[in-house]
Amino acid sequence: MSFLPFALPDIGEEEIAEVVDALRSGWITSGPKVLQFERDFAACMGGGVEAVALNSATAGLHLALDAMGIGPGDEVITTTHTFTATAQVICHVGARPVIVDIDPETLCIDVAAVEAAITPSTRAIIPMHFGGRAAEMPSLLDVARKHGLQVLEDAAHALPTTSAGQLVGTLGSDATVFSFYANKTMTTGEGGMLVTRNPAIAERARIMRLHGLSRDAFDRYNSEKANWQYEIVAPGHKCNLTDVAAAIGIHQLRKVDAFRNQRARIAAWYDKALADLPLTLAPHALPGDRHAWHLYVIRLQSGARTTRDDVLNGLFRAGIGCSVHYIPLHQHRYWRETHGLTAQMFPHSQQAYERSISLPIYPRMTESDVGRVAAALRALV
Numbered sequence: 001m002s003f004l005p006f007a008l009p010d011i012g013e014e015e016i017a018e019v020v021d022a023l024r025s026g027w028i029t030s031g032p033k034v035l036q037f038e039r040d041f042a043a044c045m046g047g048g049v050e051a052v053a054l055n056s057a058t059a060g061l062h063l064a065l066d067a068m069g070i071g072p073g074d075e076v077i078t079t080t081h082t083f084t085a086t087a088q089v090i091c092h093v094g095a096r097p098v099i100v101d102i103d104p105e106t107l108c109i110d111v112a113a114v115e116a117a118i119t120p121s122t123r124a125i126i127p128m129h130f131g132g133r134a135a136e137m138p139s140l141l142d143v144a145r146k147h148g149l150q151v152l153e154d155a156a157h158a159l160p161t162t163s164a165g166q167l168v169g170t171l172g173s174d175a176t177v178f179s180f181y182a183n184k185t186m187t188t189g190e191g192g193m194l195v196t197r198n199p200a201i202a203e204r205a206r207i208m209r210l211h212g213l214s215r216d217a218f219d220r221y222n223s224e225k226a227n228w229q230y231e232i233v234a235p236g237h238k239c240n241l242t243d244v245a246a247a248i249g250i251h252q253l254r255k256v257d258a259f260r261n262q263r264a265r266i267a268a269w270y271d272k273a274l275a276d277l278p279l280t281l282a283p284h285a286l287p288g289d290r291h292a293w294h295l296y297v298i299r300l301q302s303g304a305r306t307t308r309d310d311v312l313n314g315l316f317r318a319g320i321g322c323s324v325h326y327i328p329l330h331q332h333r334y335w336r337e338t339h340g341l342t343a344q345m346f347p348h349s350q351q352a353y354e355r356s357i358s359l360p361i362y363p364r365m366t367e368s369d370v371g372r373v374a375a376a377l378r379a380l381v
């Protein structure tokens with residue numbers, strides 16, 4: 001039987017034609033297609049946000065923290081149950097990461113743990129919407145307001161997710177960052193988008209994404225006038241998105257709701273097919289909220305007669321790609337040794353890690369693919 005991959009991008013002829021158009025246009029780096037992608041993205045979000053395109057979500061998180069004025073001497077609180085990028089960017093701006101545990105039901109950052117970790121040096125919180133299910137944003141925003149903290153959402157999994165009926169990206173946080181990495185809910189190969197209602201954050205990110213140039217390449221090259229002059233106003237970075245990548249994004253964005261609906265269908269198939277097995281199924285969104293279903297994570301229940309690794313290996317032997325989200329920060333050498341994190345500090349994340357398996361979920365999967373995964377799991381557990 002053929003291998004069922006863990007993730008697979010869904011690229012159509014529209015994306016291919018738009019990439020060809022970029023290639024033939026003579027303009028392949030940041031230019032008109034990036035501008036259009038940013039405008040389309042901001043319009044899609046609504047709520048008066050600006051969108052700043054970058055070559056990764058990691059760059060977006062980094063530039064957001066910089067634009068929020070976070071630096072040496074500051075503490076930023078985030079979760080251990082995430083990809084390392086969420087927390088590494090705190091180190092990149094010279095601040096101190098303060099890592100807390102998750103809520104065992106949602107696998108998102110635990111709000112009470114956040115509040116307990118606040119000190120006079122705390123400046124910001126970075127929640128991550130695990131798997132595409134929104135973190136507890138209303139309570140997190142309350143905590144932030146009460147303590148005068150900024151909030152940066154890692155929404156790498158969360159397009160299109162809603163919280164209390166509002167699209168992630170338009171909640172009351174300072175900035176939100178989406179990822180268009182190859183396996184995310186929409187892709188540009190590599191890419192990311194910083195979304196904010198704060199024009200100063202958007203402006204600073206635009207400057208810092210391109211060497212700290214006072215004006216964007218757009219203004220410099222799109223103008224009719226001879227326009228060779230520029231000024232460096234900060235030691236910026238190089239993390240602008242290319243027009244070739246934006247060409248893919250323009251069409252992926254138009255399909256993002258359809259992709260999401262197909263992912264939700266797959267999640268419902270899994271829910272039904274796995275209901276009678278001794279598994280904790282993927283956490284759902286609160287009633288009325290939209291789950292982006294980037295991931296479908298099952299957990300072995302306590303007292304299971306098998307181990308996570310045996311099940312994972314069995315699935316691979318059955319030709320099914322799967323993964324573990326996440327190997328928490330406290331399991332990685334850098335985070336253990338440099339930041340003193342231990343498994344004992346994060347019992348909920350540790351337990352989730354030991355029992356979690358992420359099953360394949362992507363728009364091209366069929367009901368019979370889901371049946372195949374369910375049958376393999378049934379034989380293993």
Ligand SMILES: *Cc1c(COP(=O)(O)O)cnc(C)c1O
Pocket residue numbers: 055056057058059082083085086128154156157178179180181190191192
């Ligand atoms: C994918 C991912 C990122 C990084 O996204 P890039 O676009 O690859 O930089 C950050 N945080 C989380 C939670 C992710 O899953």
